[in-house]
Amino acid sequence: MRQATGPSQSRQHGLGMIEILITLLVLVTGVIGAASLHLSSLRENQHINQRLQAITLAEDIRGRLMLNRGVSDNYVFDTSTNPTAYPLNTWKERVDQLPNGRIIVTRRSTDPEVFSIRIFWNETGGSQVTGTSCDPTQNDPTQLTCFQLVVQL
Template sequence: MKSNQGNVSLVSRQRGVGLVEILVALLILSIGVLGYAGLQLRALGSTNESHFRVQAMAIAQDVAERIPVNPDSLAIYSSAGSWSQAAFADRSMPAGWNQCVTGSCDTASLAQWDILQARYQAWTLLPNGRISANACAANLVCITVGWNDADPTNCDPASEDCVVLEVMPL
């Protein structure tokens, strides 16, 4: 009989230990779930960043392909003053959008039209997207596309939201 009473006192002392183990396991699980959710958010941010970089690179590549087609207007393309940083008022097509499609253009008008199209693409495809081009190292034109708060006229692609494409016009 004595041994029977000893078992009862052991059981009563262990009451609630299983609940504490479950609560500790639940705490560890919740920390793991929060960590996983944080990783998912980070992955989503990286996906957006890579999407913006691809869009910016495509816009810069488009401008890089237009410059050799119109070599007489290289001075217009490579002048930072040609690339207004003013935002478009809304997402509608800017004035002069079809000027070189429906009418005839000289080389200077074609360069201005190319710049207008590139600016509009940057503005509509990127958050606060802006583009600039200027003469950089010997015989090169640097095309810079920036988004968010990055200023394309003064941008470091290693630390800011921008891409820089160096082009050697023919």
């Protein structure tokens, strides 16, 4: 049996440096993608939790308004005025758990049996977010996130 000799015969032993670098690049890209997906998931979970807190608080206020129709004027308030009467102070404590949280409960002037419960918070974390509009048609990054519940007594 003859063995080939000379430059036409090439044998490869192990992996080349380029194959190792490509493997590392693919691996690192996958790890960075997985970490990015995890961080995005955590952020969305936080937003969902904040919305759930706002909905729960608005439903609590709605329930109390329905139960205490005779003293419903006591429920018209804005947490920026630092209410001290119970249960307004407890709602203030609960809304303070939301970033830049604020509650505004108003009575409709044209129909005194209709109340609007608006809860605001800073979902984006930006310092320029200060507006308190609940208009869903506005796409203004300076507006706080808002949940609004309208109650008919």
